[in-house]
Amino acid sequence: xxxxxxxxxxxxxxxxxxxxxxxxxxxxxLYFYWYRQILGQKVEFLVSFYNNEISEKSEIFDDxxxxxxxxxxxxTLKIRSTKLEDSAMYFCASSGDREGYxxxxxGPGTRLTVL
Amino acid sequence: xxxxxxxxxxxxxxxxxxxxVKCTYSxxxxxxxxxxxxxxxxxxxxxxxxxxxDNLVKGSYGFEAEFNKSQTSFHLKKPSALVSDSALYFCAVxxxxxxxxxxxxxxxxxxxxx
Numbered sequence: 001x002x003x004x005x006x007x008x009x010x011x012x013x014x015x016x017x018x019x020x021x022x023x024x025x026x027x028x029x030l031y032f033y034w035y036r037q038i039l040g041q042k043v044e045f046l047v048s049f050y051n052n053e054i055s056e057k058s059e060i061f062d063d064x065x066x067x068x069x070x071x072x073x074x075x076t077l078k079i080r081s082t083k084l085e086d087s088a089m090y091f092c093a094s095s096g097d098r099e100g101y102x103x104x105x106x107g108p109g110t111r112l113t114v115l
Numbered sequence: 116x117x118x119x120x121x122x123x124x125x126x127x128x129x130x131x132x133x134x135x136v137k138c139t140y141s142x143x144x145x146x147x148x149x150x151x152x153x154x155x156x157x158x159x160x161x162x163x164x165x166x167x168x169d170n171l172v173k174g175s176y177g178f179e180a181e182f183n184k185s186q187t188s189f190h191l192k193k194p195s196a197l198v199s200d201s202a203l204y205f206c207a208v209x210x211x212x213x214x215x216x217x218x219x220x221x222x223x224x225x226x227x228x229x
């Protein structure tokens with residue numbers, strides 16, 4: 001069964017450093033998402049991406065964040081200058097269609113720890 | 116504001132007994148409704164969804180959920196719980212006509228004891 005993969009599983013970085021979180025969505029999916037979950041809080045939407053463009057982004061997704069599909073398989077989330085409050089579990093997801101009734105398939109997550 | 120509430124942080128049930136994990140939502144219009152499950156060190160796995168039609172929807176692993184429009188609820192149920200059902204369960208909604216981002220509840224830990 002196809003699945004979304006994410007690397008690394010755990011990333012530790014110093015405050016102010018840049019990090020890139022990587023995701024490989026399901027191969028025939030066209031819509032990609034990033035969500036995050038701060039410890040003890042709800043899973044929150046960050047951004048959706050289609051056809052090499054951001055479709056929608058939340059208030060959390062400020063200028064420190066960017067997404068990219070650098071090739072035909074990877075989807076990345078970059079945090080330019082990490083802050084302590086960026087520590088969270090980051091989930092990548094993909095779906096085959098942009099319709100809201102289509103389920104999104106999630107990766108196992110990357111735990112980001114900012115020191 | 117759109118929100119999803121899962122009023123129970125944890126639900127404990129004995130193996131073989133029926134289980135219910137509660138979810139209510141506050142969203143304008145008629146949203147699409149989802150349940151996801153998360154096992155340790157795994158991503159969120161889709162269980163089931165409600166789009167339209169029959170209020171009782173069936174999903175993976177014997178789970179079902181009942182949509183109640185008047186109570187704005189979408190409770191997850193299973194007639195007979197298994198120890199292997201122990202996991203973290205998330206209710207989520209997508210408001211119709213507002214893109215496709217999922218709005219999640221806080222999650223409910225389900226513990227099934229043998």
